[in-house]
Amino acid sequence: MLLTISTTYQPATDLGFLLHKHPDRFQTINLSIGQAHAFYPESSPERTTVALLLDMDPIDMVRNGRSDGNQGFSLGQYVNDRPYVGSSFLSVALAKAFSTALNGTCHKRPELVDQPLPLKATLSVVSAPAGGEALLRKWFEPLGYTMDITPHALDATHPEWGMSSYYTVTMDGVVTLQALLAHLYVLIPALDRDKHYYVSEGEVAKLLAKGDGWLEQHPAREEITRRYLLGFRSLTKQVWSEWEGAEEAADVARKEKAAAPSLHDRRLQAVLSALLASGAESVLDLGCGEGKLLRLLLKERQFRRIEGMDVSYGELTKAMDRLHYEDLPPRQRERLKLWQGALTYRDERMHGFDAAAVVEVIEHLDENRLQAFERVVFGSARPATVVLTTPNADYNALFEKMEADTMRHTDHRFEWSREEFRAWTERITSEYAYQVSIEPIGPIDDTYGSPSQMAIFTHAD
């Protein structure tokens, strides 16, 4: 039985770091019923493949009482499909050979753990009785894989015997390596009916752990659980009731979130609406941070060109990760660009946009740098629309945990009252020939206004 996993993620040799297996080394892992060998048939920056070869000994299986319940001698104990098909033994081998990756740890490249990668896994062969190809599709396709399934005849020299329940399966998708391994860990033994593991409560815990984050949402989750747990109803029910409890909790959280979106969500929505209403087709997000606004902009087709700029390389890297920049389809990637720059220096790259967003950024600038910012954005880049937000210091009186004369974030250099903000925006309009309208963001208090404030600057030239 052979499993191969390939990636074309660049550099593809990162697969070795993720698997905690050096591409030049051949490793043998001892299992109770034979061995598994892990090695790399190919390893280059363009494409790397790891193989896990299960080398099982049917004699060992008999000795260890791992063959089927038949205690007396039978040929079936010695001649069976176990060495050749992916089964629960594959899960055991995966858990032993690739334990760090399956647990989602990677000390050398921690950022890769949550990164969906283009991965292709081939299994030769799996057994899928009671369901066959349709079952394979039903289980793997909802997880985002494109499946290539080759059925095998029972005997190529006797086509009249018909087809077997064995398949060579290739699954192709953009998923994290941990997810791929977890999918195989759970689904392969569930496919196989001729199971050889002792099903106990321990299996419930394993199923819940390895199924975490995907199995619960899977449309065939009940069938998968039932088959994984060999139809033991009490155990299957244990899993289902875990999910129900989790669902209730998630439901409450969802409802709470829907009822009260965070202030930042509301702010981003307000900025998005203003940008859409401006008719802009190109938008520059100045001080884009980890790219929350960029993500919303990408979903709107109106924006044909979207760029994010930030002074912090760390924030830009986070933004690339969060937007899965490397894995975006080419057309999406063409729309989006991220670059490092500073708001206080004139920069040609800021020119030529219909609109700019400056969300919760100016309060991070030293007050004496603010004039440089004004010249760069309103004087030099001069987009037709600038949408800018900043906290409203008046509202701080309502934050019970805040002491008087402090600011919301230690990194804020100033926070303006509504009056100070209005005065500043008016100076901008007269110095740089813009018009402005100011809108509150968040719940409005009669005395102190709203927690955040937004100015929409426009010019007609």
Ligand code: SAH
């Ligand atoms: N707009 C984002 C991030 C706000 S936090 C959001 O709303 O989620 C402020 C951001 O401004 C940080 O990412 C910080 O790195 C960036 N920033 C601060 N000073 C800057 C400067 N001089 N030039 C460019 N970006 C700056």
